[in-house]
Amino acid sequence: MGARLFKTLNLLVTTLVALFILAAVSTVLVRGLPYIPASLKAPELIFAVKLSLITSIISTTACLLAAMPVAYALARYNLPGLGVAANLLRIPLTLPPVVSGVCLLLLFGTTTFGTTLARMGLRFVFTVPGIILAQFFVNLPSLITVLKAAIESVDIRLEYVARTLGYTPARAFQKVTLPLIRNNILAGLVLTWGKALGEFGAVLMLAGATRFKTETLPISLYLNMATGDMEALMSSAAILILIAVVSLAVFERAGVKPYERVPGL
Amino acid sequence: MEGLPAGSLRLSRITKKMGEFQLRDISLEVFPGEYFVILGPTGAGKTVLLEVIAGMHAADAGEIWLGEENITAWPPEKRRFGFVYQDYALFPHLNARENIVFGLKNRKLSPGEINRELEAVVSLLGITHLLGRLPYTLSGGEQQRVALARALVMKPGVLLLDEPLSALDPCTKETLQQELKRLHRLTGAMIIHVTHDFDEALYLGDRIGVLMGGSLLQVGSPEEIFTRPRGEAVARFVGAENIYHSEIILHGGRKYVSLGGALLQVETDLTGRAGFSVRPEHVLVSSSPQPENCLPGKVLAVYPRGLLTRVIIDAGERLVALVVAREDRGVSLVPGSTIYSIIPPAAINVFYPPP
Numbered sequence: 304m305g306a307r308l309f310k311t312l313n314l315l316v317t318t319l320v321a322l323f324i325l326a327a328v329s330t331v332l333v334r335g336l337p338y339i340p341a342s343l344k345a346p347e348l349i350f351a352v353k354l355s356l357i358t359s360i361i362s363t364t365a366c367l368l369a370a371m372p373v374a375y376a377l378a379r380y381n382l383p384g385l386g387v388a389a390n391l392l393r394i395p396l397t398l399p400p401v402v403s404g405v406c407l408l409l410l411f412g413t414t415t416f417g418t419t420l421a422r423m424g425l426r427f428v429f430t431v432p433g434i435i436l437a438q439f440f441v442n443l444p445s446l447i448t449v450l451k452a453a454i455e456s457v458d459i460r461l462e463y464v465a466r467t468l469g470y471t472p473a474r475a476f477q478k479v480t481l482p483l484i485r486n487n488i489l490a491g492l493v494l495t496w497g498k499a500l501g502e503f504g505a506v507l508m509l510a511g512a513t514r515f516k517t518e519t520l521p522i523s524l525y526l527n528m529a530t531g532d533m534e535a536l537m538s539s540a541a542i543l544i545l546i547a548v549v550s551l552a553v554f555e556r557a558g559v560k561p562y563e564r565v566p567g568l
Numbered sequence: 569m570e571g572l573p574a575g576s577l578r579l580s581r582i583t584k585k586m587g588e589f590q591l592r593d594i595s596l597e598v599f600p601g602e603y604f605v606i607l608g609p610t611g612a613g614k615t616v617l618l619e620v621i622a623g624m625h626a627a628d629a630g631e632i633w634l635g636e637e638n639i640t641a642w643p644p645e646k647r648r649f650g651f652v653y654q655d656y657a658l659f660p661h662l663n664a665r666e667n668i669v670f671g672l673k674n675r676k677l678s679p680g681e682i683n684r685e686l687e688a689v690v691s692l693l694g695i696t697h698l699l700g701r702l703p704y705t706l707s708g709g710e711q712q713r714v715a716l717a718r719a720l721v722m723k724p725g726v727l728l729l730d731e732p733l734s735a736l737d738p739c740t741k742e743t744l745q746q747e748l749k750r751l752h753r754l755t756g757a758m759i760i761h762v763t764h765d766f767d768e769a770l771y772l773g774d775r776i777g778v779l780m781g782g783s784l785l786q787v788g789s790p791e792e793i794f795t796r797p798r799g800e801a802v803a804r805f806v807g808a809e810n811i812y813h814s815e816i817i818l819h820g821g822r823k824y825v826s827l828g829g830a831l832l833q834v835e836t837d838l839t840g841r842a843g844f845s846v847r848p849e850h851v852l853v854s855s856s857p858q859p860e861n862c863l864p865g866k867v868l869a870v871y872p873r874g875l876l877t878r879v880i881i882d883a884g885e886r887l888v889a890l891v892v893a894r895e896d897r898g899v900s901l902v903p904g905s906t907i908y909s910i911i912p913p914a915a916i917n918v919f920y921p922p923p
Contacts, residue, residue: 460657463624466644467651468671468722478670482661 328544335541342538350515351523351539358431358519359499362438366446366495367488369439374450375476379459396444403441404508411436411509433510434517438499446495453487454480490554497550501543575635576600577621577726577758582630584620589613590782591620594630598760600725603752605773606762607793609805613782614762615654618728621760623647634725647726650719650757654731656711658703664714665699671722689721692754693747709740713747720755729761733768745771766806770794778802795847796917803845803917809888810846813921825916828884830863832911836918843921850915851889853879854908855899863887863909870901877901883909 304312342348377389395403411417411427420427427433457480465475481488503521510517512526520539527536582594591613598604608614619625621632623644631640639647658667668689672682690696693713703711712732719727732748733741749772752759763769769776770790777787778797786798797803803811814825816839824831825844834844857864865883872878873890879901881887887909891901899907 458657460653461659463619463622463644464651464653464657464718465659465670466624467622467647467649467724468718469645469648469674470671471645474674479659 331537331540332544335537335544338534338538339541342535345535347514347518348523348535348539348542351518351520352542354431354434354517355500355519355521358434358438359496362435362442362499363492363496365435365439366443366499367492370443370446370450370491374447374454377447378451378454392447393444395440396448400437400441400502400504401508404437404505407433407437407440407505407509427509429509429511429513429517431510431517434506434519437505437509438502441502441505442495442498445498446491449487449491449494450484453484453491456487457483493550493554497547500546575633575637577760578633579621580631580633582617582620582627582632584616584625584627586616586625589616591617591627592781592783594779594784596777596784596787598758600758601756603749603759603761603772603774605769605776606760606779607764607766607769607773607776607805608762608779609764612764612779614764614779615730617779618651618730618760618762621726622649622651622728648722648724650722650724650727652712652715652719652727652729652732654735656703656715658706658711658715658718660703663700663702664695664706667703667714668699668717668721670718685721689717692720692751693717707740708736709744712736712744716751720751720757723755724757727755727757727759729759731763732761734763734765741768748772778805780805797845798919800843800845800919800921803843803919808845808847808917810848810851811843812845812885813841813843816840816842816918825918828863828865828887830884832861832863832916833913834916834918835913838918838920841921842918844916844918846887846911846916848878848888848890849876850911851887851891852910852912853881853889853891853899853901854910857908858910861911861913863911865907865909867901867903867905867907869903879907881907881909 343352373392377385377392398406408428411420411433417427425432427436461479461483462472462475465479466472470478500519501521502519503525506517506519506522507525512518512522514526518526520543524536524539524543527533527539577598579594579596582591584591589611594617606614606617616625620627623639623642623646627640631638633639634647658664659670662670665686669682669686672685677685690699693716695710695713695717698706698710698714703714706714716732729748733744736744745768748759748761761772773790775787776790776793778785778793780801786793786802788796793802793806797806797808800811812825812827814827816834816836817824817826817831818839819831823834823836823839825834825842826832836842854862863883865881865887867879868882868886869880870877871880876890876892879889879891881889889909901907
């Protein structure tokens with residue numbers, strides 16, 4: 304194949320794919336945007352937006368709190384068993400979210416563990432905490448992966464040097480590694496949050512789809528699709544797309560410091 | 569600036585396996601105020617040894633003592649040995665000033681005290697003009713100075729330097745060698761400096777320890793390591809190119825080794841089978857036979873090296889001589905010509921061959 308033909312072909316396919324995505328997304332946006340102002344007055348959509356924001360923010364925070372120590376352990380400790388643990392932690396990443404939801408449903412709905420928790424007041428089946436748990440379970444592995452790669456990219460000798468200067472391992476992490484991976488954390492959070500906002504399968508299985516109870520934006524979209532309410536369907540889809548576009552923009556703009564471009568650091 | 573007086577640092581039978589590196593049974597004592605150089609080729613385990621001394625890795629076996637304290641189980645933050653890595657490992661997100669005061673910030677010092685300490689170390693190293701800059705904008709030599717300042721500002725009793733000069737260009741390297749010597753004089757800190765560069769070790773070290781294949785093969789003064797390497801590996805590493813094996817022959821109350829059929833008188837207490845080494849610069853050449861320790865041979869090749877000339881001689885065995893070009897008057901240094909090599913007994917270093 305000639306060099307020109309090769310280049311033309313690559314660019315042609317790229318253009319076609321870009322157009323395809325743009326067409327699919329803009330169809331919803333063009334039709335949905337006009338409905339947004341009106342539907343934002345609809346109590347059901349307001350409920351869905353609020354519930355989505357609250358659950359996704361809580362689950363993203365929980366993901367960060369859990370992923371950071373796990374990522375550090377996987378990146379920094381050289382212990383037998385950690386390799387197995389790393390693979391175990393990746394399982395939810397490869398499962399279809401619906402299956403993750405079934406796993407959670409069985410664990411919290413049918414086992415002694417689940418019923419004991421429920422008796423203590425921690426109910427996850429068909430509840431709002433269930434939404435958060437489902438989002439947490441599905442998104443945790445990818446955040447761990449992002450943070451682990453980030454921590455590994457910071458030369459461990461920087462932490463060593465900090466320790467020779469009197470810093471404990473925790474302080475060295477806080478003062479050296481953490482500032483150096485700040486942008487990776489931000490990027491990981493935006494991705495996690497975006498995915499939590501759109502999480503459907505696992506949420507549906509564990510928390511169900513009850514109007515005004517466990518109705519997040521994607522669930523709302525699903526319910527409206529089922530009942531044929533195209534107006535509400537369009538606006539929730541458009542809102543989800545807008546949020547995705549904005550978070551992508553934030554992600555892209557997460558400033559990269561000059562020293563982060565220096566190879567080898 | 570004064571360094572804190574510390575007792576001597578003693579490593580006792582340290583063993584550590586780390587990936588492909590292994591430290592075997594390292595015992596060593598370094599004294600307060602001493603400039604100790606660990607010399608060894610790449611892959612000898614030098615960095616691992618320094619990291620074990622600093623406390624970053626626990627030894628598999630053995631003990632480390634500082635003065636009267638057994639510090640084997642102390643973490644790095646308790647030992648607080650200054651550490652400068654080969655590539656300096658400056659914190660990339662902090663400017664030079666923040667890098668230097670990083671350790672001080674962890675102590676409860678007033679801003680005034682921090683500034684005083686900073687001023688002192690910065691003027692000592694002549695880096696006042698660099699304080700506002702981020703590490704990636706600094707040259708190798710400048711980064712080196714900042715890394716040294718960051719370690720020295722804490723007044724460590726022990727300063728560990730991991731190949732601190734090997735990433736620098738020759739000119740900067742020389743300047744910084746002098747700098748290190750000056751800093752050592754001024755601070756009085758115990759310095760353990762790791763390098764693969766023999767000249768650097770000769771210039772800086774009060775004593776040198778030769779580390780090869782994870783074992784400490786010889787510890788001694790630079791002079792001793794240079795002229796009396798205690799084994800074939802050390803001899804080869806320090807540039808004694810002529811290395812042979814022979815039975816030590818006792819004859820008329822004197823000891824001799826044989827080389828290429830000739831007998832050479834040696835000064836040694838050893839007996840039996842032994843190895844011996846001769847530095848090329850200790851071989852003298854002449855156009856006529858001499859009465860003592862003289863080997864006839866043929867010139868194989870001649871390599872002019874400015875003032876010096878490297879001559880490869882076939883004296884029954886391959887012999888390398890480094891002669892001053894001006895002093896070879898009357899000697900025909902052309903391949904094929906006959907030549908007499910004289911090796912004075914004092915220039916022959918005899919050692920036991922490895923078992």
